Amino acid sequence: MKCIPIIRSELKNHGITEGISEMIVTTGFEHPNAAPIGIIWKNDRLFLRLFKGSRTYRNLEHENFFAGNITSNPLVYVRSAFTDLSRSNFVYISFEIPDASDPENVKQVDVPVLSNGDGFVIFQCMQRKYSENALFIDVCPVCSKMTARSAFGTFINRGFNSVIDATVHLTRYRETHDPKYIELIRYHQGIIQRCGRPEDKEALLFLKKKLIEFSEETL
Amino acid sequence: MKCIPIIRSELKNHGITEGISEMIVTTGFEHPNAAPIGIIWKNDRLFLRLFKGSRTYRNLEHENFFAGNITSNPLVYVRSAFTDLSRSNFVYISFEIPDASDPENVKQVDVPVLSNGDGFVIFQCMQRKYSENALFIDVCPVCSKMTARSAFGTFINRGFNSVIDATVHLTRYRETHDPKYIELIRYHQGIIQRCGRPEDKEALLFLKKKLIEFSEETL
Numbered sequence: 001m002k003c004i005p006i007i008r009s010e011l012k013n014h015g016i017t018e019g020i021s022e023m024i025v026t027t028g029f030e031h032p033n034a035a036p037i038g039i040i041w042k043n044d045r046l047f048l049r050l051f052k053g054s055r056t057y058r059n060l061e062h063e064n065f066f067a068g069n070i071t072s073n074p075l076v077y078v079r080s081a082f083t084d085l086s087r088s089n090f091v092y093i094s095f096e097i098p099d100a101s102d103p104e105n106v107k108q109v110d111v112p113v114l115s116n117g118d119g120f121v122i123f124q125c126m127q128r129k130y131s132e133n134a135l136f137i138d139v140c141p142v143c144s145k146m147t148a149r150s151a152f153g154t155f156i157n158r159g160f161n162s163v164i165d166a167t168v169h170l171t172r173y174r175e176t177h178d179p180k181y182i183e184l185i186r187y188h189q190g191i192i193q194r195c196g197r198p199e200d201k202e203a204l205l206f207l208k209k210k211l212i213e214f215s216e217e218t219l
Numbered sequence: 220m221k222c223i224p225i226i227r228s229e230l231k232n233h234g235i236t237e238g239i240s241e242m243i244v245t246t247g248f249e250h251p252n253a254a255p256i257g258i259i260w261k262n263d264r265l266f267l268r269l270f271k272g273s274r275t276y277r278n279l280e281h282e283n284f285f286a287g288n289i290t291s292n293p294l295v296y297v298r299s300a301f302t303d304l305s306r307s308n309f310v311y312i313s314f315e316i317p318d319a320s321d322p323e324n325v326k327q328v329d330v331p332v333l334s335n336g337d338g339f340v341i342f343q344c345m346q347r348k349y350s351e352n353a354l355f356i357d358v359c360p361v362c363s364k365m366t367a368r369s370a371f372g373t374f375i376n377r378g379f380n381s382v383i384d385a386t387v388h389l390t391r392y393r394e395t396h397d398p399k400y401i402e403l404i405r406y407h408q409g410i411i412q413r414c415g416r417p418e419d420k421e422a423l424l425f426l427k428k429k430l431i432e433f434s435e436e437t438l
Binding site for chain 1: 234235236237238239240241242257258287289373374375376377378379380383384387403406410413414415416417419
């Protein structure tokens with residue numbers, strides 16, 4: 001694969017913004033996995049915070065490359081947050097990087113990406129730090145690729161945005177069972193119903209089913 | 220200007236989604252004006268709903284073309300919602316359309332667009348319908364143009380998205396002074412502070428100042 005090398009000062013040109021950039025992180029040299037994760041750009045540091053117990057956490061403990069995928073498909077967000085995507089959602093891409101042990105040579109790296117994403121950025125894991133419940137990894141963008149499909153930007157759809165917010169709240173509800181998250185999900189449900197695309201409403205249905213499932217766990 | 224003609228079935232390729240697509244609508248043959256407005260795509264109909272009293276309402280009562288601008292600049296959203304953007308924020312673009320009265324010929328149309336936007340779609344106003352408080356205009360996309368800057372898509376920033384939501388709530392607060400909108404703005408403020416870019420935080424400050432201004436009106 002040919003992808004565009006990224007210069008650190010040009011992060012913005014590759015869709016990475018200060019604050020938190022939400023992406024679908026794909027990992028797994030052998031068994032591909034996807035999860036919605038925000039990459040944090042704060043005080044000139046670019047890093048991931050991964051919670052213990054997640055597949056991404058386990059994979060990135062020893063894998064040094066992963067992809068951050070861009071997609072406007074809300075179903076990929078909600079499904080990858082709460083279930084395993086099937087193998088057909090992934091494709092492995094190969095790219096070459098300078099070989100650290102032999103600078104004259106390059107070595108080939110394979111990383112899974114979403115097969116129907118709008119584009120991706122490949123990141124390299126640099127330093128890892130463990131806290132009690134999380135793994136912090138400083139990351140460095142290596143290269144990026146955009147599919148033609150998204151050559152034209154997209155107007156903002158508040159319904160899609162609310163799917164992302166509701167997904168975040170539902171992951172917290174699953175952990176804490178705090179009813180305040182149900183209230184917040186209800187608020188975003190209203191926006192999805194008013195402003196969303198058909199696929200956003202389908203994603204909402206998925207979230208509502210999962211919410212019932214997680215609620216029953218406490219009974 | 221050369222821009223890409225739009226075939227109705229290809230709306231999605233031009234960034235227009237089913238449901239509501241939020242854009243900065245620019246109008247005004249003589250005095251350019253900008254306002255954040257959602258274009259509604261529902262049941263195969265593409266239309267605007269403009270509230271009485273707004274500048275966009277007055278302009279589009281008699282103007283037949285306008286632009287829907289894409290921008291990831293939150294300050295343009297909040298400023299155009301509550302103040303008049305200065306003349307330097309606009310540039311007029313000219314394009315040719317078939318002359319309805321003389322199909323052999325073309326006529327030139329000038330429309331204001333944002334000078335620093337990421338791209339725009341030109342729309343033509345078709346049918347207008349008036350209700351007591353609003354003007355409904357069926358619109359038809361004519362052509363679109365994307366600037367190179369956004370050739371790469373952007374990851375989702377929940378902070379930016381929350382600026383849009385908070386702006387919507389503040390416009391409603393201005394009308395109704397219902398304190399429930401203050402609660403919602405506060406919720407989005409939390410997301411902007413956690414996830415937003417520096418410019419999203421600057422937009423939040425602007426919204427908070429306006430909120431105080433509108434609150435004082437009721438004292």
